[in-house]
Amino acid sequence: MTAEQVEQVRRFNRTVAERVGVLHDHYLGAARPYGQARLLWQIGDGGTHDVRSVRDRLGLDSGYVSRLLRALERDGLVVEPHPRDRRVRTVRLTSAGRTERARLDERSDALAASLLDPLDARQRDRLTAAMATVERLLTAAVVSLEVLDPDHPDAVHCLRAYATELARLFDGGFDPARSLLPDPGELRAPRGLFLVARLHGEPVGCAGLKLPAGAPAEIKRVWVRPDTRGLGLARRLLAELEERAARHGSELVRLDTNKALEAATRLYRDSGYTEVPAFNDEPYAHHWFEKRLTRRPRQDR
Amino acid sequence: MTAEQVEQVRRFNRTVAERVGVLHDHYLGAARPYGQARLLWQIGDGGTHDVRSVRDRLGLDSGYVSRLLRALERDGLVVEPHPRDRRVRTVRLTSAGRTERARLDERSDALAASLLDPLDARQRDRLTAAMATVERLLTAAVVSLEVLDPDHPDAVHCLRAYATELARLFDGGFDPARSLLPDPGELRAPRGLFLVARLHGEPVGCAGLKLPAGAPAEIKRVWVRPDTRGLGLARRLLAELEERAARHGSELVRLDTNKALEAATRLYRDSGYTEVPAFNDEPYAHHWFEKRLTRRPRQDR
DNA sequence: GTCATTCTCTGACCTTAGTCAGAGAACGCC
DNA sequence: GGCGTTCTCTGACTAAGGTCAGAGAATGAC
Known part of the structure; x- marks a missing residue:
């Protein structure tokens, strides 16, 4: 800064x-x-x-x-x-x-x-708009990221909210058991990790990382609570996972997503992911992405 | 609001x-x-x-x-x-x-x-920009307007700063004695009034109003201290004078300005003034404006 | 029934941030 | 030199906002 x-x-x-x-x-x-x-x-x-x-x-x-x-x-x-x-x-x-x-x-x-x-009407509009921005960004600044076991109550809470939301959004619903990764154990060390974002102690977002031996890292289960969207939280979760994957030695990180999740798809593109052919047979995926990780030291974000 | x-x-x-x-x-x-x-x-x-x-x-x-x-x-x-x-x-x-x-x-x-x-770099930019806006507008909100005698030290201070600034800006300088209204007495009740804006007690702007009997009101000597520009102060001074002129019974308010004062000219146009032929022989003026005052009650600004 | 645990409440104490009313020193003016 | 004025400093007091260490009541586990 x-x-x-x-x-x-x-x-x-x-x-x-x-x-x-x-x-x-x-x-x-x-x-x-x-x-x-x-x-x-x-x-x-x-x-x-x-x-x-x-x-x-x-x-x-x-x-x-x-x-x-x-x-x-x-x-x-x-x-x-x-x-x-x-x-x-x-x-x-x-x-x-x-x-x-x-x-x-x-x-x-x-x-x-x-x-x-x-103030006059125009100034009032500008003031309240600027206040909203300050407020949201300061809120974003107090969100902390933490690695939790996927069985931790807060992690379970996020995963459930994630599934519920997908069930509502996807044509034909969403059944976690039919999706790949039915077992969150893959998001536990040493096979992976699970990140939970907290605001004032409450879980407001999550993201999982699979770290299979000898294969690219894979990002799963990215979710942000609806009322905390727009704070750049997903971007932050993503960046954190990429950094951890790079530290772990991964050179490539991959993910898949559903066409209903437009904001997510946009985020992945904006964050440097490029679309690639399907690398798995996830039944709920329509797009597959990958991003090459660079080993250079962490930049000032 | x-x-x-x-x-x-x-x-x-x-x-x-x-x-x-x-x-x-x-x-x-x-x-x-x-x-x-x-x-x-x-x-x-x-x-x-x-x-x-x-x-x-x-x-x-x-x-x-x-x-x-x-x-x-x-x-x-x-x-x-x-x-x-x-x-x-x-x-x-x-x-x-x-x-x-x-x-x-x-x-x-x-x-x-x-x-x-x-925060990431983009968020930082947005946050600081929004903070600057909030700060400036909250500052604007503490500025108070007050009617002062043109001989009051704060009024004199403003008028002097006004003259000094014009002397610097105008081709060929500015001599208050050569300008119309050499006598600030015209900006004193009952022939007119003089408004001073204060921030934390310090004078940061002024504006005068001539109220000649049987003739349109005239705005003179609008000045805002350079470091408090951009707060909408001039606009507020103008609005206050117009309101007082209307209350006094004036149906028309006029003013003249120099071509070097571009921001002022823009403000007058934005505030509903229309350019008219010269209505006086002010040697320092290049543009003359007038605005018809409506008698409807003061709006929620 | 016993006993450790869990909670709340009380008393004692503390710092910060003031306010207010003089006392007293210093000064300027005549 | 006298006198009113201007300043600072001190003592006495207040309120808010806490912190800390038990005492004592209630509960749950055994």
């Missing part, structure tokens, strides 16, 4: 932190301490929540949350229905609590509106 | 505040309390500063700054050369202070880099 880019990010952080931060305090700070507000927000949506999970999601100390809850309780914003397991505390918003939460909501809206207000 | 726009801004605030905030604490929080860091930063650049102005710029309490300075002094980061006026305290960074400041700088860079790191 360039020094100008770093400088731009710093300037952005300064401006945004100041501008949004100051207004944030102005609009929300007056209402309720931030800790309480966050908790109120997290408990939110009507139902009963066990304190433990709320606390985990906010990453707060148990004693601290306990105190915050007592403060909310004192103000009549929260009640504790008694739970099954009486060690675990559960909470629910009272109607006053829901009112208060709505009030915080309004303040948040007012804060947002105050940022847009001085 | 639309509800979707408000929602987008809120989502942006959440994502960015969390992501940047958390990392900010992680990278900078470990180093030095934020208050001290800010002060260190503000004292910065080698020279001697009087505490008063530093304090004013940061908007902090005198007692608080006094304490912060003592903390920095205890750590040997700051010295106090004794000043002329011994009521006024002055400070300068020691070499250890400069080292510490450089360290904070590095951390800020590292923070910025950590946001860019997981």
Whole structure:
């Protein structure tokens, strides 16, 4: 990355932190301490929540949350229905609590509106579009890739979502058992590996790599959760697998795909894959691709 | 503005505040309390500063700054050369202070880099471009417009900057005395008004309006400080003057401009002005424009 | 029934980031 | 030299936002 880019990010952080931060305090700070507000927000949506999970999601100390809850309780914003397991505390918003939460909501809206207000219609469009871009790319930046065993619950979750989606998209459905690689064991070391992408701990994408001895590497089961598409995640998964294949000694990586998966096909072409004749008899494939791996050291992506 | 726009801004605030905030604490929080860091930063650049102005710029309490300075002094980061006026305290960074400041700088860079790191080159370009847009538009949003007397120091400052700039741009220079409106008194109620745009208290732009009895309104002296151009400020000044002219009862607003001011000419055309034959004998003008004002209520800009 | 484990809650303590009201030093003006 | 003004510094106080170490209740396994 360039020094100008770093400088731009710093300037952005300064401006945004100041501008949004100051207004944030102005609009929300007056209402309720931030800790309480966050908790109120997290408990939110009507139902009963066990304190433990709320606390985990906010990453707060148990004693601290306990105190915050007592403060909310004192103000009549929260009640504790008694739970099954009486060690675990559960909470629910009272109607006053829901009112208060709505009030915080309004303040948040007012804060947002105050940022847009001085701008004209064109500027507003540009601002929100740019914000969407920043938000998506910053989200993309927190996604981490991890090698998991294909039997790991998160890996299983991805593989299932993958199969469900293909069943919906393919003419005539999709039956993993009929497809090649019915056994995910091939995606386990030393015969291969399985990559899972996580966002805030949740699995949002996966990709498998077969590393057969004496044969080209093969990419399988590339999937990205629909609501996280457009972040460049598939591209990243692909790049990571290619790098690992190259490190393993593979000189060629191959993959097949179905004609229904147009975005995927486009991605493969964009990423330097060239279409080749069928190299296997995968019943669900219409296109086969390969890419020659270069051994030069990893570039600055 | 639309509800979707408000929602987008809120989502942006959440994502960015969390992501940047958390990392900010992680990278900078470990180093030095934020208050001290800010002060260190503000004292910065080698020279001697009087505490008063530093304090004013940061908007902090005198007692608080006094304490912060003592903390920095205890750590040997700051010295106090004794000043002329011994009521006024002055400070300068020691070499250890400069080292510490450089360290904070590095951390800020590292923070910025950590946001860019997981992205590929194309994504980085998109992110920084979007950040620049957000930053500029949020800056634009804090600019306030104010009616000032043309003799007010900030108004004088703008008018002088305007004249200086024209002198540089026009073939043959610019002499305000030779131009029409040598007397800024015409831009004072009830014969007119003078608008100054401020960013963080500093004047960054101006525009004058003549409201002659029984004649069309006339816009004069539109100027925006070079480093705040591109924020839509001129457009905003123009819109504000038109609105005030309409409220005053004018049905037509006119203005003249020099051929060297291409951006201005473009702005006038874009804003609905049409070129007309010369309506005065302003020696510096090459183009004359007018715009018919409609009486319909102010639109949602 | 016993016992280890799992949770929550409380008290004690801490830092940061301020605010506010003088006290007191230094200065400028006459 | 006197006097009002200008600055800084100190002490006293606040609130938020935590952290940490048990105490004690409830539960599950055996």
